[in-house]
Amino acid sequence: xxxxxxxxxxxxxxxxxxxxxxxxxxxxxxxxxxxxxxxxxxxxxxxxxxxxxxxxxxxxxxxxxxxxxxxxxxxxxxxxxxxxxxxxxxxxxxxxxxxxxxxxxxxxxxxxxxxxxxxxxxxxxxxxxxxxxxxxxxxxxxxxxxxxxxxxxxxxxxxxxxxxxxxxxxxxxxxxxxxxxxxxxxxxx
Amino acid sequence: xxxxxxxxxxxxxxxxxxxxxxxxxxxxxxxxxxxxxxxxxxxxxxxxxxxxxxxxxxxxxxxxxxxxxxxxxxxxxxxxxxxxxxxxxxxxxxxxxxxxxxxxxxxxxxxxxxxxxxxxxxxxxxxxxxxxxxxxxxxxxxxxxxxxxxxxxxxxxxxxxxxxxxxxxxxxxxxxxxxxxxxxxxxxx
Numbered sequence: 001x002x003x004x005x006x007x008x009x010x011x012x013x014x015x016x017x018x019x020x021x022x023x024x025x026x027x028x029x030x031x032x033x034x035x036x037x038x039x040x041x042x043x044x045x046x047x048x049x050x051x052x053x054x055x056x057x058x059x060x061x062x063x064x065x066x067x068x069x070x071x072x073x074x075x076x077x078x079x080x081x082x083x084x085x086x087x088x089x090x091x092x093x094x095x096x097x098x099x100x101x102x103x104x105x106x107x108x109x110x111x112x113x114x115x116x117x118x119x120x121x122x123x124x125x126x127x128x129x130x131x132x133x134x135x136x137x138x139x140x141x142x143x144x145x146x147x148x149x150x151x152x153x154x155x156x157x158x159x160x161x162x163x164x165x166x167x168x169x170x171x172x173x174x175x176x177x178x179x180x181x182x183x184x185x186x187x188x189x
Numbered sequence: 190x191x192x193x194x195x196x197x198x199x200x201x202x203x204x205x206x207x208x209x210x211x212x213x214x215x216x217x218x219x220x221x222x223x224x225x226x227x228x229x230x231x232x233x234x235x236x237x238x239x240x241x242x243x244x245x246x247x248x249x250x251x252x253x254x255x256x257x258x259x260x261x262x263x264x265x266x267x268x269x270x271x272x273x274x275x276x277x278x279x280x281x282x283x284x285x286x287x288x289x290x291x292x293x294x295x296x297x298x299x300x301x302x303x304x305x306x307x308x309x310x311x312x313x314x315x316x317x318x319x320x321x322x323x324x325x326x327x328x329x330x331x332x333x334x335x336x337x338x339x340x341x342x343x344x345x346x347x348x349x350x351x352x353x354x355x356x357x358x359x360x361x362x363x364x365x366x367x368x369x370x371x372x373x374x375x376x377x378x
Binding site: 079080117120123124142143145146147149150153154156159161177181182185 | 268306313331345370
């Protein structure tokens with residue numbers, strides 16, 4: 001076993017993003033990332049399966065944040081209010097100081113169709129997990145899936161807005177505004 | 190130039206589905222599909238790029254059906270009513286006699302992660318195209334994207350229901366019911 005490296009995953013992530021930005025995702029190797037972070041390749045592979053994995057690190061915690069918002073809501077909360085709670089909880093995962101990192105990450109993903117596909121897959125997994133959590137609370141189908149997919153869409157739209165260069169509101173604020181827009185659409189019969 | 194083959198694409202599609210079902214997607218070649226349809230490989234490749242393409246044939250027409258519903262709606266129609274119109278129009282693309290084919294196709298896709306990824310990609314493209322059509326009608330963002338993504342979600346949920354063994358309603362009816370459920374969610378504050 002190697003020596004414990006405090007914050008090794010975070011250092012590797014930061015180094016990876018800088019390299020991806022500078023020399024492209026395809027032109028960067030795990031060995032270069034480890035070296036730039038001042039760590040060994042062995043340490044790299046203790047944390048990540050491959051360089052793509054670096055960009056999607058933390059997905060489980062992210063999904064957990066969504067579910068935690070739902071779990072904390074009182075019994076009888078309406079489905080879209082559970083979605084609102086899950087969005088508020090997930091937003092805490094992206095404090096303002098993470099915005100520059102998120103912008104850089106998005107630029108890397110936008111430049112690579114395979115990474116975009118992976119991102120879409122992750123969003124689909126999120127919606128599936130949230131739908132299961134809603135069903136656990138006794139919400140039937142298709143309501144659970146519709147609410148969960150709506151939540152994922154709101155998150156996706158809000159996140160894209162949050163990382164825009166001219167955006168200064170917190171992700172929680174942006175997500176609440178986008179959800180309000182969706183609700184306004186819903187009753188605009 | 191080969192001789193014109195009436196309905197060659199449809200014959201190839203039907204033959205492909207039967208082979209995929211019987212011997213798996215990975216275990217089937219374009220040559221076998223052509224042979225089973227009584228056509229040449231040359232004819233196969235005049236219609237499809239590869240065997241995967243057979244399953245996603247008609248996507249452009251499908252997207253066009255969505256857009257046609259929006260284009261036919263009178264000026265000033267509210268966003269979610271445009272979505273309802275696009276769903277009704279898209280449903281005509283799937284008459285009841287197509288249901289056995291759609292069930293078989295879905296079984297093939299469900300058994301193959303790469304095809305699932307492709308299906309998700311197609312759904313994302315659909316939402317992007319519908320959002321653009323809504324913006325052309327003067328609907329702003331994020332309303333256009335939220336409405337388009339909601340429409341894609343409703344279609345996806347409705348389609349999964351429509352191909353269930355015990356389902357006898359038309360896709361138009363199922364989609365209208367699922368959209369009504371979404372609207373009910375929207376106002377359940």
